[in-house]
Amino acid sequence: MVKKLSHEDYTVGWICPLEVEQIAAMEMLDDEHERLPQPSTDHNVYNLGSIAGHNVVVAGLHQPGNNPAATVVTQMRMTFPNLRFGLLLGIGGGVPVKTDTGMVRLGDVVVSKPAGGHSGAIQYDHGKAKVGQFERTGALAPPPAVLLNAAQDLAVKRARSRKDPLEDNIKRIDTSIRGLRRYKYPGTAEDHLYKAEYVHKEPGKPCDECGCDPSQRIRQPTDEEDDEPYIVVHRGTIASGELVVKDAALRDQLAEQYGLLCFEMEAAGALADFPCIVIRGISDYCDSHKNDQWHGYAAAVAAAYARHLFFHMPVDEVKRCVLASDS
Template sequence: MAMAMVAHKSSLGLSVSLWAWICPLEVEQMAAMEMLDEHHSSSSIQQSSGDHNVYKLGSINGHNIVIAGLHLPGNCSAAAVVAQMTMTFPNIRCGVLVGIGGGVPVTTDKGMIRLRHVVASKPTGKHSGAVQYDHGKSIAGHFERTGALPYPPTILLNAAQALEVERARAVDDPVWLNIQRIDTEHPQFRRFRFPGAAKDHLYRPEYRRQRPGLSCESFVVVHRGIIASGELVVKDAELRDCLAEQDGLLCFEMEAAGALSGFPCLVIRGISDYCDSHKNDEWQGYAAAAAAAYARQLFYHISRNWPSGGGSS
């Protein structure tokens, strides 16, 4: 058992860098914990009085990780978690926001986005990698989006590019191998099982569910591009397509705008639904696992000595 990491400002000081890993939902937090190489004690954290977060500490490939969840989904909750986290851990440079999202079934250079795939934020065209699609003003009946979200950290964009090259050359997909870290035979982890490609149903945008409720396994497809963030839960395929067409959106989620307001991060989302009326929880576990597995692999493309001179770019 490795010696417990005492990760707070009084013992580590500002010379030791930490990585933030934010995962809003319980299923996402479980997947994140299974991706750690080592688990460290959090009993010695000297938490700021204004910090109400609960942290899990560990490491991946020698990088110290601070995992935090949200008590409620949404951009406001994400912003609060980030603000409190940086009070207790001022040496956090940047991080990852990892979880599930609703995919837009468009075609990228990796093929059509489907359930079980992963989308990672990447600057494209005029956008930084994420947009707040519900932030703007109405002018003569037309909604005009205002403001821009910060770019992801260059170090993480470079790691994502290096990982893409590694996976293109690999016989065995390292991201898929990371998913296998989760023992789905254990009762509490059965939710992370792969549901099967036969259960990936993509319907025409105009089709509505009438009665609510009613080999690709060994390679994880990762798309990189623009992720949309907002407070609205999109469950309408026509609205999804209308919003996505304007800016080339690949995925919808609810926390990126809030997290990015406090610190630079890369947004990673496993696709668990298509933002349509058929939205359900069947794919949530596997999608969370796929996103966490991708995030884990990024830390194998970042020097353990980074940063030597500070900064998040």
Template sequence: MLTHDDYTVAWIAPLEVELIAARLMLDTKHEKLPQSPVDHNVYALGSIHGHNIVIASLPTTGNTSAATVVTQLRNTFKQIRFGLLVGIGGGVPTRTDNGPVHLGDVIVNKPERNHSGAIQYDHGKALEGHFRRTGYLVPPPTVLLNAAQDLSTEQAITEDDLVAPHLQKINTRLPALRRYRYPGPDRDHLYKSDYPHRTEGSSCHSCACDPLQRVDRNANESQNDEIYYDRSSRIVVHRGTIAAGERVIKDGRLRDELANAHGALCFEMEAAGVMNDFPCLVIRGISDYADSHKNDGWHGYASATAAAYARQLFFHMPVDEVKQCAVGLAST
């Protein structure tokens, strides 16, 4: 029978829609283990490709909740080496080496020269009329960076998509799982950054947002983009900077301002709480463009693509190395 010390990887899925996708990615599910009365987390235990994984969700979104969940998890599962923070995020409609960023794409943090690839954009100091960011987060562990690099390399030289097949683990024929289906390119609408949503709480269709205010992205995307990045059959992954903060970004102009200042590809709300003292890789499926037109239509599919990427990552991590890292961490 497995014990707490047999688990080496934590998978944090903040929202219920993300938690369901995470649990469906497991190869096998394990029986629950006893935990301390002061540990209020609810865990799902299982394995992927020989790696024993603890999946936890958050009672509420945000950095504080994330920090509390991780602290309790690590007190119960003392051999946990590192974590994956997997869920949805608001994307920046920019371009990377893998092409333009669209809804349903996956963003993975990648360290830059002066930070870990995940920055806390709203944490800093006001100095002589300008704001200096001081929110530097712990870099992902080497084993995860190597796995992400190996996956990226394998994908570049392989004709077939390595990530998309994992979506088949989610049976979207079931009524409760239909929200994880690919919504289709006709529902991927980007509006001009200075055009606000007309009625809060209503869809763009219901409140008649002007379609003439949408950005014609086809005019800026080459024919090669359209051929190679067929998003109905392929998940596009971008690696770069993810920006974490305490608030939801729902303003296209603010999105662009922050993205330009920090080189961010995505905005989210939990990384700062998880990564302050816990080595972690952030994986976000793009569910909206961080503007006032955001809605829940892409939440399911974006959760699924992020979870599918996280699952594939375990096939690029040596099991023995992860276990040795966990033992080494516990003995220090």
């Protein structure tokens, strides 16, 4: 029997900008709950459920971007007054740099963490133009301590475990179902990183159909070439902006300037009024060769990581956190 709780019973928001991310989120719930009535001013669509004893509100966006994210957060906080914080997750564009867990690759996970004087996420396109330069202004709030502690505890315990809980979470998505086939792992043979100066030959067509030169790819070391991937998690600074980045030179310039690991489009809008941790599965390298091939798997790994984060957050500790509306 499907549970029906009250609006006041929900403590964590899970925000998914895209449909592919929302489906992956639903596959991670232990239980699904009956929908609740909403005020006439709240136009969001919610799915409700629980993970590890935490009651969770899953909310999608009608379109990607910082402004839609801000609107969704505002309405969600009013409808569910006891939300403490949120998880903003989905796919993102990776910066191919080395971290303490290895090179950032397609299918990896990047999680926001304060580093290098930044809060874990920055709005790289918000600022003021001065003579001959652009000066970034403003700062985004860091993730709540309970989420940072959970992320660190997960990393420590996962490193010491023979059995990987994230792999078990991925397997919750049954890719034998027709509608879930896009969540299959594409394989390392489909992880193509081109030299930054090499531009895609024909927009709208994949590299193998438009004649992109394979000799322009950067050979990336890998531990194994099989179909059983190990999900690598990187923690650091994520960049948020209104534009999709498809320019490797711009990617590298901003990454070097701010120490970035990933680009996305919603964090600045959500973090303005809602304490969140940002979790992104890497689906492309923010270059002109960007395509949709890794979207499903990248959404799946982000959701798999998010699910396990709940097991490292005591329910009582979350309830003691400050209400998001008071943050």
